[in-house]
Amino acid sequence: MSIFIDKDTRLIVQGITGRDGSLHTRQAIEYGTQVVAGVTPGKGGQSFEGPNGVNVPIFNTVEDAMAATGANCSVIYVPPPFAADAIMEAAGAGVPFIVAITEGVPVLDMTRVYRHVKDNGSRLLGPNCPGLLSPGKSKVGIIPGQIATPGPVGVVSRSGTLTYEVAYQLTAAGIGQTTCVGIGGDPINGTSFIDCLAEFEKDPETQAVVMIGEIGGTDEQEAAAFVKQHMTKPVVGFIAGQTAPPGRRMGHAGAIISGSAGTAAEKMQAFEDNGILVMKRPSEVVELIRSVL
Amino acid sequence: MNIHEYQARELLKAHGVAVPDGDVAATPDEVEQIARRLGRTVVIKAQVHAGGRGKAGGVKLAQTPEEAREHAERILGMQIKGLTVHKVLVAPAADIASEAYVGIIVDRKTKSPVFMVSREGGIDIEEVAATNPEAIVQLPVDTRYGLLPFQAYYLATRLFDSLPQQRAAAKIMTGLYQTFIDAGASLAEINPLVTTPEGEVLALDAKINIDDNELFRRPALEQLRDETAEPEAETQAREAGLTFIKLDGNIGACVNGAGLAMATMDLIKYYGGDPANFLDIGGSSNPEKVVNALRIITSDPNVKVILFNIFGGITRCDDVANGIVTATQRIDIKVPLVIRLTGTNDKLAIEILEKAGFSATTSMDEVVQKAVELAGK
Numbered sequence: 001m002s003i004f005i006d007k008d009t010r011l012i013v014q015g016i017t018g019r020d021g022s023l024h025t026r027q028a029i030e031y032g033t034q035v036v037a038g039v040t041p042g043k044g045g046q047s048f049e050g051p052n053g054v055n056v057p058i059f060n061t062v063e064d065a066m067a068a069t070g071a072n073c074s075v076i077y078v079p080p081p082f083a084a085d086a087i088m089e090a091a092g093a094g095v096p097f098i099v100a101i102t103e104g105v106p107v108l109d110m111t112r113v114y115r116h117v118k119d120n121g122s123r124l125l126g127p128n129c130p131g132l133l134s135p136g137k138s139k140v141g142i143i144p145g146q147i148a149t150p151g152p153v154g155v156v157s158r159s160g161t162l163t164y165e166v167a168y169q170l171t172a173a174g175i176g177q178t179t180c181v182g183i184g185g186d187p188i189n190g191t192s193f194i195d196c197l198a199e200f201e202k203d204p205e206t207q208a209v210v211m212i213g214e215i216g217g218t219d220e221q222e223a224a225a226f227v228k229q230h231m232t233k234p235v236v237g238f239i240a241g242q243t244a245p246p247g248r249r250m251g252h253a254g255a256i257i258s259g260s261a262g263t264a265a266e267k268m269q270a271f272e273d274n275g276i277l278v279m280k281r282p283s284e285v286v287e288l289i290r291s292v293l
Numbered sequence: 294m295n296i297h298e299y300q301a302r303e304l305l306k307a308h309g310v311a312v313p314d315g316d317v318a319a320t321p322d323e324v325e326q327i328a329r330r331l332g333r334t335v336v337i338k339a340q341v342h343a344g345g346r347g348k349a350g351g352v353k354l355a356q357t358p359e360e361a362r363e364h365a366e367r368i369l370g371m372q373i374k375g376l377t378v379h380k381v382l383v384a385p386a387a388d389i390a391s392e393a394y395v396g397i398i399v400d401r402k403t404k405s406p407v408f409m410v411s412r413e414g415g416i417d418i419e420e421v422a423a424t425n426p427e428a429i430v431q432l433p434v435d436t437r438y439g440l441l442p443f444q445a446y447y448l449a450t451r452l453f454d455s456l457p458q459q460r461a462a463a464k465i466m467t468g469l470y471q472t473f474i475d476a477g478a479s480l481a482e483i484n485p486l487v488t489t490p491e492g493e494v495l496a497l498d499a500k501i502n503i504d505d506n507e508l509f510r511r512p513a514l515e516q517l518r519d520e521t522a523e524p525e526a527e528t529q530a531r532e533a534g535l536t537f538i539k540l541d542g543n544i545g546a547c548v549n550g551a552g553l554a555m556a557t558m559d560l561i562k563y564y565g566g567d568p569a570n571f572l573d574i575g576g577s578s579n580p581e582k583v584v585n586a587l588r589i590i591t592s593d594p595n596v597k598v599i600l601f602n603i604f605g606g607i608t609r610c611d612d613v614a615n616g617i618v619t620a621t622q623r624i625d626i627k628v629p630l631v632i633r634l635t636g637t638n639d640k641l642a643i644e645i646l647e648k649a650g651f652s653a654t655t656s657m658d659e660v661v662q663k664a665v666e667l668a669g670k
Binding site: 130142146162212214218219 | 556
C-alpha cells in the first residue's frame, strides 16, 4: 500500500505542453504512472507523444478531460499567474486529488483556492511542492524516481531537496519507502503534516514515518501533538534552520498571530516532548529509522 | 517586499484612511520647508526597513523649522540596524488621547487574512500579546466576500465607545482591508491608531509588506522597492534569480533548495564552522546561475572556502559539474572549492570535476567537515 497515489492513479497533467509539464510528464510515464490526459487551452484534440509509445490525448478543459477519461488525479505545472485558476478548475471538475507543483502562487489567491477546493470535496497537495512518489507504483510531480525504492517508511516534508536527501540516504542504506510526500513550503497549502501522518497511520504497509520540518509557523508543533495523541507508529523528525539568523522582521502581527517565533529549537523541543526521535543531521535518519523498525 | 512608512501612508490615503498631513524629505532643506509649511511642532521619522527606530534615535520632535533641520542633519545618513537612513517623514506631531492597534496578516492556521485589533496599541503590542492575549480581538476574513460592513463595524466597536469614533474606525478598517487586497500584501499594520483630544481617529504609523509573488501583476508597486534599503549582494542575487542572505561567517555556501541550504548551514555550525551566507541556486543547472552565485559569494572578503552542496534530482549532477567547471574558468577564484554532489549521475559528475582538478564527494557530512577545516586555517 501507499498513501494518496498508487498503481490505480489515473493522472491528468494541466500544462502538459509547457517546458516543465512536458519534461515531467515524460519522466512520470517512464516511471510507470498512468498519464491519461493533458490539458492545454487551445490544444484540445492534439496529443502528447510520450516515451514507450504512449500517446496522451490533450483537452481544452479539465471538464472535457474528466468526461473522456475518468481520471482521479491532476497535476498542475501552469505558471503562477494561472495556477490558482487551474486548481479551481480541477476542483470544480470533480478531480478528487490535485497536486500543484507551481512555485510563486500569490498567497491571497490561495485563500480563495483553499476554500473552493474544500467546498468541492477535493484534496489539494501544494502549491510550491515537489509532489509525491509511491516507489514502484506511481509518481506525480518532480521527485526523481531513482532516489526511492519500495519499503516500509513514509516520508513527509515541507522542503523539496531535503526530502530527496533523506529518501536517498534511506534508499542507499537499503531502507525503502511507502510514499514520499512533499507538502510544500508556502504559508497556505492544501495538505498538512497532520493529513499525511493520519494517512500513514492508516496505511498497513507503513511501519515508521520520517517528518522533515522547517523554521517558521507552528505546523510542526501541531503535528507533534497529533503524533502523541493519534499515532501508534514511530516517527523520526528533522527541523531545518537550526542556525538560521532571525530575519529583519517588521511589524508585530506575525508574532501576535502565532504566539510563537517558530524557531527550530521550539519545534525540536515539541518533537521530543511528544515522543518523536529527533535527528540533528540528515544523515542520522538511517540510524534512527533502523532503531525503530 | 517591504515598503517605507511614507509609501504605506500614501497607499492608505488613496483608500480613504485618515492619515496626518506630512511629507517625505531627503535633505535638511526639504525638512525645514515641510516643517515651515506645517507651521507647528513636527515629528521627523527615519524611513528604514527596521523596527525600533525611536530607540535608535531615528524619531525626533521639533518645535521650530530650524530645529527640524538640525534633527534632519543628524538623522539623514545615520545607521539603524545596519541600514542607512536616506529619507525622513516630516509630519505634524499629533496630540494623542489614546493609542490602539490594527493589523492584518495572512494566517496559516485559518488560511485567511486575519484582523487583529487592540485598545492597547503602541510599541508594546507584542508584550500585550504575550501577557494579555484577551486584549487582542481577532477576526478572519473570507477573501471571497471581503470585509463586510458589519465586520468592519464590529472591529471598530472593540476599539472605541463613541459612535462617531466607531464610524471613523470602521471606515479605516474597510480602507485598510482594501489597501491590503489591492497591494497584494502579506501584512498591513496601523500602529498606533490614535485619537486626538478633539476626537479625531488617525493612522499615525503604518507598515505594509507586499507578497513578492503579487508583483508581476502590480508593476506600479514594484517601483516602490527601495534598493538602497537592502545589501547590494541581495539585490544582485534577486536579479540573478537566486535567494541570498548574507551572514557573518567565512564559509561561502552554494546549495540547491531552501531546505537543504538551511540544513547545510546547520551542519556547518554542527561541525564548528560559520556560514558566510545562505544561497539557494534553485532547481537549475544553468552555468550562468553558478557563475552569478560564485561572483556574489566571492565578493565577500570574509569567505575563505566555498562549499557546494547539490542534490541532483531533476537537475543532473553532471550538468552542475560542467557549470562549476565553466564558471571557474570565467571568474578567478582565490579560495578553495569543496564540492558535494549526490543523486542523478553523481559518479559521472565527480569524474568531470576530478578531470578539471577539483575533488568532490557524495557525502554531505564529509564535505562540510572539510570546509570547516579549510576555513579554520
